[in-house]
Amino acid sequence: MDGQDSETPVNTLTWLIAALAPARKTTIVDVGANPINAPDYAELLRIGGCKVVGFEPQAAAFADLQKNKGPDETYFPFAVGTGETLKLRIYKSSGMTSIFDPYVPTMAMINEMGMARVRETTAMETVALDDTPDLPEFDLLKIDIQGAENLVFQGAERVLQGCISVMVELRYMRLYHGEPMLGGVDNELRRQGFYLHKFMFNKAYMLTNSQARRLKAKKLQDQLIDGDGVYLRNIAELAHYSDEQLKHQAILGAGVFHSHSLVLYCLDALVARGVISGDLPGQYVDRMPEALRTDGRR
Template sequence: MAYLAGALAPLRPLRIADVGANPIVASAYDALVRQGLAQVWGFEPHPVAAAALRDQAPENVKVIEQAIGAPGRAVFNAYPASEMSSLFKLSRRSIGYLGHFRRHLDSEEEVDVTLDSLDAVADVPMIDCLKVDAQGAELSVIEGARQKLVQAVAVVAEMRFYRLYDGEPEMHELDRALRGQGFVLHRFIAPKARMLGNSQAHRLNRRAVGSQLIDGDAVYIRNLEDRAAVSDEQLAHLALLADAMFGSRDLALWCLDELAARGALPGKVAAKYVDKLPAALKAEGAKA
């Protein structure tokens, strides 16, 4: 990452909006923030949680105490386990089938909130990357960020593979919305699966046997098929994100090759980048 940043300089810091920013310190973009390569606008609507985030956030991370979604009044279901809190209520039918999350049922506190679209937040400029983990509200966040995302090169959204909440959008709706804004699915990061409830559960290794996909982060990137439609700066930012946030070294190299083909970067940068990769990522016996 440090080599890429130097090779691509001068390059303005990445602009990242994070809806559902708790935690910030252990976030996927933490390395970029620590190296001063990214500015982050993180949204946390709960006053206590927002204050805690501000206390630990570095100076290039701005915590905004605001709820993002489809504009207007809404009811927020605040569960004691904050990671389960959502604009939607947990589905009794889904949980009955899965055999997990039962302890959260009927534990929510209903809180009236006012939602704003990301496009309506004047403090946030045009962004390069949107990260959103909103427990079912990802679709409304993305649909309300059309202007902020015009020049963005990536969206990282939690995608639900099996419904947990009543009324939450399905994965094909999220996929359609992102494709409609010019993004394509690139990869999944850390998909989570659970073991279905069964009579022999006490005899099984739950992590090894669990097969039912629940959710995971879906990485969407700007469609690169029309290379002329992507600027040098967009390619440079995507290369950094690919390396530091997605772990997609082949995508980083694709961007470096394209920049070299345009004369915007020396051709040797791609080879030097591979020189610095861990040995486990290189072909056996490969030479520079």
């Protein structure tokens, strides 16, 4: 299905937030908040539906965030990890900057050797989220730091106990020496009680070949490289969710993940607990994109 067909209309999102009336705004911690692209939570933030606490150690990217931030955004120029000092490789392409050296064979395989160019290397102190003072309770951890994700998770075991969602870049084909890849990230998140919910997108490239000039590269993106995945705290056991967590999971499902069945799953649980009116799930469906609804008959 086309991604735009599943996006939640703004008026539906504002209605849902008002109907659920959470005790505080849904809160997102964004590790690696480099504003290269608009984040998936951009619309939720724009309508005042969430707060963002971001971390970005690259000076230019942090300056951009500070310049353009709104009233619900707070940013820190820190690298997040376990609290140790690491060696940061600053790449020509800022989106590739990582603590890891490039894995050149993959860059050659997809004809992107320019991405492997490291301009300089510098020592970088990291802070652990567990040791970050005044870090608010948060609902979603969004993280995109080019292979160092597990260090963040390992330095955040305490604060992640109250978190219900993680959005993380997952690697399928190696770009860096030593990065944990999909399997390593999945193992660590499952160890901490999170399970894969969906992929937001996947990025793929055409493999380099002798006939490349005769081919439409965008139609031959055969090799998966990476993509963003959404992990949720075990939604098979909603008894472990508080009422407030169910509300925030529903808001994230509608405003960030575009997971409408997740929204309804949480609303049904809130109805069963007597927290919200029994007609709210039906009202939500009435406000969903028409392309996702039927006339109710099977």
